[in-house]
Amino acid sequence: MTTISPFPATTNILLSSHPSTSTHASKVSHFPSFHPSLFSKSPSCPYALCIFLRKPKRTVFLKSSEAEEISSTEDEWLQTLPDKKKPLYSHSLPCIEAWLKDLGFYQSKESRALWFVEKPDWHAQLSLDATDLYIRYMKNGPGNLEKDVERRFSYALSREDIENATLGGP
DSSP states (O other), rough: OOOSSSHHHHHHHHHTTTTTSSOHHHTTTTTTTOGGGGSSSSSBBBBBGGGGGGGGOOOOOOOHHHHHHHHHHHHHHHHHHOOOTTBGGSSSHHHHHHHHHHHEEEEOOOOOOEEEEOOOEEEEEEESSEEEEEEETTTTSSSOOOOOOOEETTSSBBBHHHHHHHOOOO
């Protein structure tokens, strides 16, 4: 039995390149019936539906003066850090972020609450949760961990205690 798809044959090929689809005509029918003329076409993509299959890209450019401004802002936050004996909950988020950068952590591009550090003997991922700070030492980094090791620290602990515990390694 042959079914006729509302999409041109070339669009079916394009859709079939998506991992969750198939080129078999009866499988295509589970897609909503979009009418191609309802969508605009661009010169780089003559078939409007391919717009939905592209991942958006975002490029950020910083002028050197902007990079210096960010660096000086971090320095300002480091200077305003509360005493290292104070609980971490008494620190502002920008202070905590500047402190983590100062310790050698770098922030994930996907999640602002996720940080990574790579030491010669171990690699770790730190997560700033609403109530606790988690650090996971990764088995796939240097060292001889049999499995990932995760520790949880309350924000009621001092910045000094958390720093010593996390940088002490697994």
